[in-house]
Amino acid sequence: MGLTLDVDPLTLALAPPPDETEEQREQRLEEEEHARRVSEEIDEQIRKEGAALRKQKKPIKVLLLGQSESGKSTTLKNFQLAYAAQAWAKERLAWKAVIQLNLIRHVVIILDLLTQEMSKVTSEESSSDSDEPSRPSRQATSSPPLRLTEKHRLLKLRLAPLRSVREDLQARLGASDWPAPRASGEKSKMQDFFVRSNATWKSSLRSNSAKWPSDHNRRKGQDESNETGEVLASCAEDIKALWADDVIQEMLKRRRLRLDLQPGFFLHERDVDRIATRDYSPADEDVVRSRLRTLGVQEHRIHFETGSAAGTDWCLYDVGGSRTQRAAWFPYFDDCSAIIFLAPISCFDEKLAEDRRVNRLEDSYQLWKMICSNKLLSKAQIILFLNKCDLLDKKLKSGVRVRDCVPSYGDRKNDLQTVAQYFAQHFKEIAKQHVVTARPFRVHLTSVVDTQATALTLGIVGENILRTQLRDADLL
Ligand SMILES: Nc1nc2c(ncn2[C@@H]2O[C@H](COP(=O)(O)OP(=O)(O)OP(=O)(O)O)[C@@H](O)[C@H]2O)c(=O)[nH]1
Ligand SMILES: [Mg+2]
Numbered sequence: 084m085g086l087t088l089d090v091d092p093l094t095l096a097l098a099p100p101p102d103e104t105e106e107q108r109e110q111r112l113e114e115e116e117h118a119r120r121v122s123e124e125i126d127e128q129i130r131k132e133g134a135a136l137r138k139q140k141k142p143i144k145v146l147l148l149g150q151s152e153s154g155k156s157t158t159l160k161n162f163q164l165a166y167a168a169q170a171w172a173k174e175r176l177a178w179k180a181v182i183q184l185n186l187i188r189h190v191v192i193i194l195d196l197l198t199q200e201m202s203k204v205t206s207e208e209s210s211s212d213s214d215e216p217s218r219p220s221r222q223a224t225s226s227p228p229l230r231l232t233e234k235h236r237l238l239k240l241r242l243a244p245l246r247s248v249r250e251d252l253q254a255r256l257g258a259s260d261w262p263a264p265r266a267s268g269e270k271s272k273m274q275d276f277f278v279r280s281n282a283t284w285k286s287s288l289r290s291n292s293a294k295w296p297s298d299h300n301r302r303k304g305q306d307e308s309n310e311t312g313e314v315l316a317s318c319a320e321d322i323k324a325l326w327a328d329d330v331i332q333e334m335l336k337r338r339r340l341r342l343d344l345q346p347g348f349f350l351h352e353r354d355v356d357r358i359a360t361r362d363y364s365p366a367d368e369d370v371v372r373s374r375l376r377t378l379g380v381q382e383h384r385i386h387f388e389t390g391s392a393a394g395t396d397w398c399l400y401d402v403g404g405s406r407t408q409r410a411a412w413f414p415y416f417d418d419c420s421a422i423i424f425l426a427p428i429s430c431f432d433e434k435l436a437e438d439r440r441v442n443r444l445e446d447s448y449q450l451w452k453m454i455c456s457n458k459l460l461s462k463a464q465i466i467l468f469l470n471k472c473d474l475l476d477k478k479l480k481s482g483v484r485v486r487d488c489v490p491s492y493g494d495r496k497n498d499l500q501t502v503a504q505y506f507a508q509h510f511k512e513i514a515k516q517h518v519v520t521a522r523p524f525r526v527h528l529t530s531v532v533d534t535q536a537t538a539l540t541l542g543i544v545g546e547n548i549l550r551t552q553l554r555d556a557d558l559l
Contacts (some may be wrong), residue, residue, distance in 0.1 A: 146463075320357055377403045466548075
Protein backbone atom coordinates (compact mmCIF):
# COMPACT_ATOMS: atom_id res chain seq x y z
CA MET A 84 0.00 0.00 0.00
CA GLY A 85 1.28 3.45 -0.86
CA LEU A 86 2.24 5.99 1.76
CA THR A 87 0.13 9.16 1.90
CA LEU A 88 1.48 12.47 3.25
CA ASP A 89 -0.75 15.15 4.62
CA VAL A 90 2.21 17.53 5.11
CA ASP A 91 3.53 19.74 2.29
CA PRO A 92 6.73 18.00 0.98
CA LEU A 93 8.58 21.34 0.80
CA THR A 94 7.82 22.13 4.46
CA LEU A 95 8.98 18.67 5.31
CA ALA A 96 12.22 19.11 3.39
CA LEU A 97 12.93 22.45 5.06
CA ALA A 98 12.06 21.31 8.56
CA PRO A 99 15.00 21.12 11.02
CA PRO A 100 16.36 17.66 11.69
CA PRO A 101 14.66 16.08 14.75
CA ASP A 102 18.01 15.63 16.56
CA GLU A 103 19.18 19.26 16.06
CA THR A 104 21.52 20.55 18.80
CA GLU A 105 21.20 24.05 20.29
CA GLU A 106 24.35 25.15 18.49
CA GLN A 107 23.08 23.84 15.14
CA ARG A 108 19.76 25.55 15.73
CA GLU A 109 21.44 28.92 16.29
CA GLN A 110 23.51 28.52 13.14
CA ARG A 111 20.43 27.53 11.13
CA LEU A 112 18.46 30.54 12.34
CA GLU A 113 21.38 32.82 11.50
CA GLU A 114 21.60 31.39 7.98
CA GLU A 115 17.86 31.74 7.50
CA GLU A 116 18.02 35.36 8.64
CA HIS A 117 20.88 36.04 6.18
CA ALA A 118 18.96 34.43 3.29
CA ARG A 119 15.89 36.52 4.17
CA ARG A 120 17.96 39.73 4.10
CA VAL A 121 19.54 38.83 0.70
CA SER A 122 16.13 38.04 -0.74
CA GLU A 123 14.74 41.37 0.53
CA GLU A 124 17.69 43.23 -1.00
CA ILE A 125 17.05 41.55 -4.36
CA ASP A 126 13.34 42.44 -4.14
CA GLU A 127 14.28 46.03 -3.35
CA GLN A 128 16.72 46.14 -6.29
CA ILE A 129 14.06 44.81 -8.67
CA ARG A 130 11.55 47.32 -7.31
CA LYS A 131 14.03 50.20 -7.77
CA GLU A 132 14.93 49.12 -11.32
CA GLY A 133 11.26 48.81 -12.20
CA ALA A 134 10.58 52.31 -10.85
CA ALA A 135 13.66 53.67 -12.62
CA LEU A 136 12.58 52.10 -15.88
CA ARG A 137 9.17 53.72 -15.56
CA LYS A 138 10.83 57.09 -14.92
CA GLN A 139 13.19 56.61 -17.85
CA LYS A 140 11.19 58.61 -20.33
CA LYS A 141 14.00 59.62 -22.66
CA PRO A 142 14.91 56.95 -25.21
CA ILE A 143 18.33 55.38 -24.81
CA LYS A 144 20.44 56.54 -27.72
CA VAL A 145 22.89 54.11 -29.23
CA LEU A 146 25.08 54.75 -32.26
CA LEU A 147 26.25 51.89 -34.43
CA LEU A 148 29.60 52.87 -35.89
CA GLY A 149 32.29 51.26 -38.02
CA GLN A 150 33.55 51.14 -41.59
CA SER A 151 31.32 50.09 -44.48
CA GLU A 152 30.35 46.42 -44.47
CA SER A 153 31.37 46.03 -40.85
CA GLY A 154 27.93 44.72 -39.87
CA LYS A 155 26.17 47.79 -38.39
CA SER A 156 22.86 47.34 -40.17
CA THR A 157 23.02 43.61 -39.48
CA THR A 158 23.46 44.32 -35.76
CA LEU A 159 20.45 46.62 -35.90
CA LYS A 160 18.40 43.80 -37.46
CA ASN A 161 19.48 41.56 -34.57
CA PHE A 162 18.25 44.15 -32.05
CA GLN A 163 14.89 44.27 -33.81
CA LEU A 164 14.69 40.50 -34.01
CA ALA A 165 15.57 39.97 -30.35
CA TYR A 166 13.63 42.80 -28.71
CA ALA A 167 10.83 43.91 -30.99
CA ALA A 168 9.64 40.65 -32.50
CA GLN A 169 6.18 41.95 -33.43
CA ALA A 170 7.51 44.96 -35.29
CA TRP A 171 10.16 42.75 -36.89
CA ALA A 172 7.55 40.27 -38.15
CA LYS A 173 5.91 43.12 -40.04
CA GLU A 174 9.21 44.34 -41.45
CA ARG A 175 10.61 40.98 -42.55
CA LEU A 176 8.51 40.80 -45.72
CA ALA A 177 9.91 44.10 -46.96
CA TRP A 178 13.36 42.47 -47.21
CA LYS A 179 12.15 39.95 -49.79
CA ALA A 180 12.89 42.30 -52.70
CA VAL A 181 16.37 43.10 -51.31
CA ILE A 182 17.22 39.39 -51.04
CA GLN A 183 15.91 38.68 -54.55
CA LEU A 184 17.92 41.61 -55.84
CA ASN A 185 21.07 40.39 -54.04
CA LEU A 186 20.67 36.99 -55.70
CA ILE A 187 20.00 38.40 -59.18
CA ARG A 188 22.90 40.86 -59.02
CA HIS A 189 25.37 38.02 -58.54
CA VAL A 190 23.85 36.15 -61.49
CA VAL A 191 24.18 39.29 -63.62
CA ILE A 192 27.83 39.75 -62.57
CA ILE A 193 28.55 36.22 -63.82
CA LEU A 194 26.60 36.81 -67.05
CA ASP A 195 28.58 40.00 -67.71
CA LEU A 196 31.87 38.16 -67.25
CA LEU A 197 30.63 35.36 -69.48
CA THR A 198 29.75 37.87 -72.17
CA GLN A 199 33.26 39.32 -71.95
CA GLU A 200 34.84 35.88 -72.26
CA MET A 201 32.63 34.98 -75.21
CA SER A 202 33.34 38.20 -77.05
CA LYS A 203 37.07 37.62 -76.60
CA VAL A 204 36.75 34.16 -78.15
CA THR A 205 34.62 35.55 -81.01
CA SER A 206 37.01 38.39 -81.79
CA GLU A 207 39.96 36.03 -81.74
CA GLU A 208 38.11 33.58 -83.98
CA SER A 209 37.21 36.28 -86.48
CA SER A 210 40.76 37.64 -86.52
CA SER A 211 41.99 34.16 -87.36
CA ASP A 212 41.88 32.94 -90.98
CA SER A 213 41.86 29.30 -90.11
CA ASP A 214 38.96 27.06 -89.00
CA GLU A 215 40.86 25.91 -85.92
CA PRO A 216 39.15 25.89 -82.50
CA SER A 217 39.29 29.19 -80.63
CA ARG A 218 42.64 30.26 -79.25
CA PRO A 219 43.34 31.24 -75.68
CA SER A 220 42.21 34.73 -74.75
CA ARG A 221 44.93 37.33 -74.19
CA GLN A 222 44.33 37.43 -70.44
CA ALA A 223 44.73 33.70 -70.25
CA THR A 224 47.64 33.15 -72.57
CA SER A 225 49.49 31.24 -69.87
CA SER A 226 46.49 29.02 -69.06
CA PRO A 227 44.42 26.98 -71.51
CA PRO A 228 41.32 28.73 -72.94
CA LEU A 229 38.03 28.44 -71.11
CA ARG A 230 35.98 25.67 -72.67
CA LEU A 231 32.92 27.75 -73.41
CA THR A 232 30.25 25.72 -75.17
CA GLU A 233 26.70 25.87 -76.45
CA LYS A 234 25.56 25.20 -72.87
CA HIS A 235 27.01 28.54 -71.73
CA ARG A 236 25.45 30.39 -74.64
CA LEU A 237 22.05 28.92 -73.78
CA LEU A 238 22.42 29.69 -70.08
CA LYS A 239 23.25 33.28 -70.95
CA LEU A 240 20.23 33.50 -73.21
CA ARG A 241 17.77 31.89 -70.80
CA LEU A 242 18.96 33.97 -67.83
CA ALA A 243 18.82 37.25 -69.74
CA PRO A 244 15.30 38.13 -68.43
CA LEU A 245 16.86 38.54 -64.98
CA ARG A 246 18.46 41.76 -66.19
CA SER A 247 15.11 43.48 -66.57
CA VAL A 248 13.86 41.95 -63.28
CA ARG A 249 16.87 43.56 -61.66
CA GLU A 250 15.93 46.93 -63.14
CA ASP A 251 12.33 46.52 -61.92
CA LEU A 252 13.40 45.56 -58.42
CA GLN A 253 15.78 48.50 -58.20
CA ALA A 254 13.00 50.81 -59.32
CA ARG A 255 10.57 49.37 -56.76
CA LEU A 256 13.14 49.78 -54.00
CA GLY A 257 14.12 53.23 -55.18
CA ALA A 258 17.65 51.81 -55.18
CA SER A 259 20.63 53.30 -56.93
CA ASP A 260 23.96 51.78 -57.78
CA TRP A 261 26.83 52.57 -55.50
CA PRO A 262 29.81 52.71 -57.79
CA ALA A 263 32.41 52.56 -54.99
CA PRO A 264 34.92 54.77 -56.83
CA ARG A 265 38.51 53.79 -56.22
CA ALA A 266 41.34 56.09 -55.32
CA SER A 267 42.34 56.27 -58.96
CA GLY A 268 38.78 57.20 -59.95
CA GLU A 269 38.28 53.78 -61.55
CA LYS A 270 34.96 52.09 -60.75
CA SER A 271 34.90 48.90 -58.75
CA LYS A 272 33.82 45.70 -60.48
CA MET A 273 31.62 44.85 -57.51
CA GLN A 274 28.89 47.43 -57.59
CA ASP A 275 26.80 47.77 -54.50
CA PHE A 276 23.46 49.49 -54.07
CA PHE A 277 21.66 51.68 -51.56
CA VAL A 278 18.26 53.24 -50.97
CA ARG A 279 17.78 56.87 -50.07
CA SER A 280 15.14 56.68 -47.38
CA ASN A 281 14.78 53.85 -44.94
CA ALA A 282 11.07 54.30 -44.24
CA THR A 283 9.78 54.64 -47.78
CA TRP A 284 11.05 51.47 -49.35
CA LYS A 285 9.97 49.34 -46.43
CA SER A 286 6.42 50.62 -46.32
CA SER A 287 6.07 50.43 -50.08
CA LEU A 288 7.24 46.83 -50.14
CA ARG A 289 5.16 45.48 -47.30
CA SER A 290 2.36 44.06 -49.37
CA ASN A 291 0.18 43.71 -46.26
CA SER A 292 0.83 47.27 -45.19
CA ALA A 293 -2.12 49.51 -44.60
CA LYS A 294 -0.08 52.44 -45.84
CA TRP A 295 -0.49 51.72 -49.54
CA PRO A 296 -1.53 54.92 -51.23
CA SER A 297 -4.28 53.25 -53.25
CA ASP A 298 -5.75 49.90 -54.22
CA HIS A 299 -4.39 50.40 -57.67
CA ASN A 300 -0.84 50.84 -56.41
CA ARG A 301 -1.17 47.89 -54.09
CA ARG A 302 -2.33 45.63 -56.91
CA LYS A 303 0.48 46.97 -59.10
CA GLY A 304 3.03 46.23 -56.37
CA GLN A 305 1.66 42.73 -55.82
CA ASP A 306 1.63 42.03 -59.56
CA GLU A 307 5.25 43.11 -59.85
CA SER A 308 6.20 41.05 -56.83
CA ASN A 309 4.44 37.98 -58.29
CA GLU A 310 6.13 38.54 -61.61
CA THR A 311 9.58 38.65 -59.97
CA GLY A 312 8.77 35.35 -58.23
CA GLU A 313 7.58 33.83 -61.53
CA VAL A 314 10.71 34.80 -63.47
CA LEU A 315 13.01 33.71 -60.66
CA ALA A 316 11.23 30.36 -60.31
CA SER A 317 11.46 29.75 -64.04
CA CYS A 318 15.21 30.53 -63.93
CA ALA A 319 16.00 28.53 -60.77
CA GLU A 320 17.42 25.44 -62.50
CA ASP A 321 19.59 27.55 -64.81
CA ILE A 322 20.86 29.67 -61.90
CA LYS A 323 21.94 26.53 -60.08
CA ALA A 324 23.49 25.11 -63.28
CA LEU A 325 25.39 28.37 -63.81
CA TRP A 326 26.90 28.36 -60.34
CA ALA A 327 27.66 24.62 -60.40
CA ASP A 328 29.41 24.84 -63.78
CA ASP A 329 33.15 24.04 -63.68
CA VAL A 330 34.03 26.45 -66.46
CA ILE A 331 32.25 29.31 -64.69
CA GLN A 332 34.10 28.46 -61.48
CA GLU A 333 37.37 28.41 -63.41
CA MET A 334 36.52 31.79 -64.94
CA LEU A 335 35.94 33.29 -61.48
CA LYS A 336 39.09 31.68 -60.13
CA ARG A 337 41.20 33.16 -62.91
CA ARG A 338 39.79 36.55 -62.05
CA ARG A 339 40.35 35.94 -58.33
CA LEU A 340 36.70 36.69 -57.67
CA ARG A 341 35.35 34.94 -54.55
CA LEU A 342 31.67 35.77 -55.07
CA ASP A 343 30.69 33.26 -52.40
CA LEU A 344 32.49 35.39 -49.80
CA GLN A 345 30.72 38.56 -50.95
CA PRO A 346 27.92 40.00 -48.84
CA GLY A 347 24.42 39.13 -50.00
CA PHE A 348 25.54 35.95 -51.77
CA PHE A 349 22.60 33.58 -52.32
CA LEU A 350 23.68 31.36 -55.23
CA HIS A 351 24.28 28.16 -53.28
CA GLU A 352 21.81 25.46 -54.27
CA ARG A 353 20.17 25.42 -50.82
CA ASP A 354 19.46 29.17 -51.10
CA VAL A 355 18.28 29.17 -54.73
CA ASP A 356 15.89 26.30 -53.90
CA ARG A 357 14.18 28.45 -51.29
CA ILE A 358 14.47 31.96 -52.72
CA ALA A 359 13.88 31.45 -56.45
CA THR A 360 10.32 30.27 -55.90
CA ARG A 361 6.87 31.72 -56.55
CA ASP A 362 5.88 31.94 -52.90
CA TYR A 363 9.18 32.81 -51.23
CA SER A 364 8.87 34.32 -47.79
CA PRO A 365 12.14 35.49 -46.20
CA ALA A 366 13.59 33.67 -43.20
CA ASP A 367 15.32 35.72 -40.49
CA GLU A 368 18.65 34.18 -41.56
CA ASP A 369 18.16 35.47 -45.13
CA VAL A 370 17.40 38.97 -43.90
CA VAL A 371 20.55 39.17 -41.79
CA ARG A 372 22.64 37.87 -44.68
CA SER A 373 21.21 40.33 -47.20
CA ARG A 374 23.13 43.44 -48.19
CA LEU A 375 21.75 46.94 -48.54
CA ARG A 376 24.19 49.79 -48.13
CA THR A 377 23.21 52.51 -45.64
CA LEU A 378 23.29 56.08 -46.77
CA GLY A 379 23.50 58.92 -44.23
CA VAL A 380 22.24 58.38 -40.68
CA GLN A 381 19.06 56.39 -40.19
CA GLU A 382 17.15 56.55 -36.93
CA HIS A 383 15.33 53.45 -35.70
CA ARG A 384 13.07 53.70 -32.68
CA ILE A 385 12.59 50.40 -30.93
CA HIS A 386 10.21 49.79 -28.09
CA PHE A 387 11.72 46.84 -26.24
CA GLU A 388 9.03 44.19 -25.89
CA THR A 389 11.07 41.61 -23.95
CA GLY A 390 14.12 41.14 -21.72
CA SER A 391 15.22 43.09 -18.67
CA ALA A 392 14.80 46.35 -20.61
CA ALA A 393 11.18 45.59 -21.56
CA GLY A 394 9.10 48.73 -21.68
CA THR A 395 11.99 51.06 -22.51
CA ASP A 396 12.40 52.97 -25.74
CA TRP A 397 15.67 52.87 -27.62
CA CYS A 398 16.84 55.02 -30.45
CA LEU A 399 19.38 53.19 -32.57
CA TYR A 400 21.27 55.18 -35.18
CA ASP A 401 22.58 53.18 -38.12
CA VAL A 402 25.10 55.11 -40.18
CA GLY A 403 26.73 54.77 -43.57
CA GLY A 404 30.31 53.63 -42.92
CA SER A 405 32.19 54.51 -46.08
CA ARG A 406 34.67 57.37 -45.86
CA THR A 407 32.53 60.03 -47.51
CA GLN A 408 29.70 59.27 -45.06
CA ARG A 409 31.63 59.67 -41.83
CA ALA A 410 31.33 63.44 -41.46
CA ALA A 411 27.60 62.92 -40.94
CA TRP A 412 28.23 60.97 -37.72
CA PHE A 413 29.46 63.87 -35.57
CA PRO A 414 26.20 65.73 -34.89
CA TYR A 415 24.92 62.54 -33.21
CA PHE A 416 27.78 62.26 -30.71
CA ASP A 417 26.56 64.92 -28.34
CA ASP A 418 23.98 63.15 -26.20
CA CYS A 419 24.40 59.51 -27.10
CA SER A 420 24.39 56.93 -24.31
CA ALA A 421 26.48 54.29 -25.98
CA ILE A 422 28.42 53.37 -29.06
CA ILE A 423 28.62 49.92 -30.50
CA PHE A 424 31.72 49.97 -32.66
CA LEU A 425 32.03 47.21 -35.23
CA ALA A 426 35.41 46.13 -36.57
CA PRO A 427 35.30 43.28 -39.10
CA ILE A 428 38.45 41.37 -38.19
CA SER A 429 38.21 38.94 -41.10
CA CYS A 430 39.28 41.87 -43.31
CA PHE A 431 42.90 41.99 -42.15
CA ASP A 432 44.07 41.20 -45.71
CA GLU A 433 41.52 43.35 -47.60
CA LYS A 434 41.51 46.89 -48.93
CA LEU A 435 38.81 49.55 -48.56
CA ALA A 436 36.44 49.54 -51.56
CA GLU A 437 36.57 53.36 -51.66
CA ASP A 438 40.37 53.57 -51.46
CA ARG A 439 42.35 50.54 -52.56
CA ARG A 440 45.51 51.89 -50.93
CA VAL A 441 44.10 51.45 -47.41
CA ASN A 442 44.02 48.18 -45.51
CA ARG A 443 40.60 47.59 -43.90
CA LEU A 444 41.93 46.57 -40.49
CA GLU A 445 44.18 49.63 -40.43
CA ASP A 446 41.16 51.78 -41.29
CA SER A 447 39.24 50.23 -38.36
CA TYR A 448 42.14 51.00 -36.00
CA GLN A 449 42.15 54.63 -37.15
CA LEU A 450 38.40 54.96 -36.71
CA TRP A 451 38.57 53.36 -33.28
CA LYS A 452 41.27 55.82 -32.26
CA MET A 453 39.07 58.69 -33.42
CA ILE A 454 36.11 57.38 -31.38
CA CYS A 455 38.11 56.69 -28.20
CA SER A 456 39.75 60.11 -28.23
CA ASN A 457 36.63 62.14 -29.06
CA LYS A 458 35.75 64.46 -26.14
CA LEU A 459 32.10 64.68 -27.16
CA LEU A 460 31.86 60.98 -26.42
CA SER A 461 33.46 61.14 -22.98
CA LYS A 462 30.17 60.24 -21.26
CA ALA A 463 29.22 57.52 -23.70
CA GLN A 464 29.84 53.85 -23.06
CA ILE A 465 31.82 52.21 -25.82
CA ILE A 466 31.39 48.59 -26.74
CA LEU A 467 33.60 46.94 -29.33
CA PHE A 468 32.36 44.10 -31.55
CA LEU A 469 35.19 42.26 -33.28
CA ASN A 470 32.88 41.02 -35.99
CA LYS A 471 32.88 38.50 -38.85
CA CYS A 472 34.63 35.89 -36.71
CA ASP A 473 32.96 33.17 -38.81
CA LEU A 474 34.61 34.55 -41.96
CA LEU A 475 37.91 34.98 -40.14
CA ASP A 476 37.78 31.33 -39.10
CA LYS A 477 37.06 30.24 -42.70
CA LYS A 478 39.84 32.40 -44.05
CA LEU A 479 42.42 31.07 -41.57
CA LYS A 480 41.33 27.49 -42.22
CA SER A 481 41.70 28.06 -45.97
CA GLY A 482 45.39 28.74 -45.37
CA VAL A 483 45.59 32.56 -45.33
CA ARG A 484 48.30 33.52 -42.83
CA VAL A 485 47.94 36.64 -40.71
CA ARG A 486 51.66 37.26 -40.52
CA ASP A 487 51.81 37.73 -44.32
CA CYS A 488 49.67 40.88 -43.94
CA VAL A 489 50.47 41.84 -40.37
CA PRO A 490 54.22 41.28 -39.92
CA SER A 491 54.05 42.08 -36.18
CA TYR A 492 51.90 38.96 -35.72
CA GLY A 493 55.08 36.88 -35.95
CA ASP A 494 55.00 33.15 -35.32
CA ARG A 495 51.87 33.03 -33.19
CA LYS A 496 49.33 30.30 -33.92
CA ASN A 497 47.23 31.03 -37.00
CA ASP A 498 43.91 30.07 -35.40
CA LEU A 499 40.74 32.00 -34.63
CA GLN A 500 41.27 32.35 -30.89
CA THR A 501 44.88 33.49 -31.04
CA VAL A 502 44.27 35.88 -33.93
CA ALA A 503 41.14 37.40 -32.36
CA GLN A 504 42.94 37.85 -29.04
CA TYR A 505 45.84 39.53 -30.78
CA PHE A 506 43.57 42.01 -32.59
CA ALA A 507 41.56 42.61 -29.38
CA GLN A 508 44.77 43.46 -27.56
CA HIS A 509 45.67 45.99 -30.23
CA PHE A 510 42.26 47.69 -29.93
CA LYS A 511 42.68 47.70 -26.15
CA GLU A 512 46.06 49.40 -26.38
CA ILE A 513 44.68 52.08 -28.70
CA ALA A 514 41.86 52.69 -26.22
CA LYS A 515 44.38 53.02 -23.40
CA GLN A 516 46.64 55.39 -25.32
CA HIS A 517 43.79 57.67 -26.38
CA VAL A 518 41.76 57.68 -23.22
CA VAL A 519 39.68 60.80 -22.49
CA THR A 520 37.76 59.29 -19.60
CA ALA A 521 38.12 56.17 -17.47
CA ARG A 522 35.83 53.52 -18.86
CA PRO A 523 35.97 49.74 -19.02
CA PHE A 524 37.17 48.09 -22.24
CA ARG A 525 34.18 46.01 -23.32
CA VAL A 526 34.80 43.70 -26.25
CA HIS A 527 32.78 40.87 -27.81
CA LEU A 528 33.80 38.42 -30.53
CA THR A 529 30.83 38.29 -32.85
CA SER A 530 29.41 36.86 -36.05
CA VAL A 531 26.28 38.93 -36.29
CA VAL A 532 24.77 36.72 -39.01
CA ASP A 533 24.39 34.13 -36.23
CA THR A 534 21.18 35.45 -34.71
CA GLN A 535 21.10 33.10 -31.71
CA ALA A 536 24.61 33.86 -30.50
CA THR A 537 24.09 37.57 -31.21
CA ALA A 538 20.89 37.59 -29.13
CA LEU A 539 22.96 36.46 -26.13
CA THR A 540 25.60 39.12 -26.75
CA LEU A 541 22.97 41.83 -27.15
CA GLY A 542 21.36 40.67 -23.89
CA ILE A 543 24.59 41.40 -22.02
CA VAL A 544 25.27 44.62 -23.93
CA GLY A 545 21.71 45.94 -23.52
CA GLU A 546 21.67 45.25 -19.78
CA ASN A 547 25.02 46.98 -19.26
CA ILE A 548 23.96 50.04 -21.26
CA LEU A 549 20.68 50.28 -19.38
CA ARG A 550 22.21 49.91 -15.91
CA THR A 551 24.89 52.49 -16.58
CA GLN A 552 22.32 54.82 -18.07
CA LEU A 553 20.01 54.52 -15.04
CA ARG A 554 22.91 54.95 -12.63
CA ASP A 555 24.24 58.00 -14.44
CA ALA A 556 20.79 59.53 -14.41
CA ASP A 557 20.69 58.91 -10.60
CA LEU A 558 17.68 56.71 -11.01
CA LEU A 559 19.23 53.75 -9.22
N1 LIG B 1 29.51 36.00 -42.65
C1 LIG B 1 29.26 37.15 -42.06
N2 LIG B 1 28.68 38.15 -42.74
C2 LIG B 1 28.42 39.29 -42.08
C3 LIG B 1 28.72 39.49 -40.71
N3 LIG B 1 28.33 40.73 -40.35
C4 LIG B 1 27.78 41.28 -41.45
N4 LIG B 1 27.84 40.42 -42.49
C5 LIG B 1 27.35 40.63 -43.86
O1 LIG B 1 28.09 41.69 -44.40
C6 LIG B 1 27.26 42.49 -45.21
C7 LIG B 1 27.41 43.93 -44.78
O2 LIG B 1 26.82 44.11 -43.52
P1 LIG B 1 26.04 45.45 -43.16
O3 LIG B 1 25.45 45.23 -41.82
O4 LIG B 1 25.14 45.81 -44.27
O5 LIG B 1 27.26 46.46 -43.11
P2 LIG B 1 27.22 47.99 -42.67
O6 LIG B 1 28.27 48.15 -41.64
O7 LIG B 1 25.84 48.39 -42.30
O8 LIG B 1 27.69 48.71 -44.03
P3 LIG B 1 27.31 50.21 -44.56
O9 LIG B 1 25.84 50.35 -44.53
O10 LIG B 1 27.87 50.23 -45.95
O11 LIG B 1 28.04 51.17 -43.67
C8 LIG B 1 25.84 41.94 -45.10
O12 LIG B 1 25.54 41.17 -46.25
C9 LIG B 1 25.89 41.06 -43.87
O13 LIG B 1 25.04 39.95 -43.98
C10 LIG B 1 29.36 38.42 -40.00
O14 LIG B 1 29.67 38.48 -38.82
N5 LIG B 1 29.60 37.28 -40.74
MG1 LIG C 1 24.48 49.65 -43.17
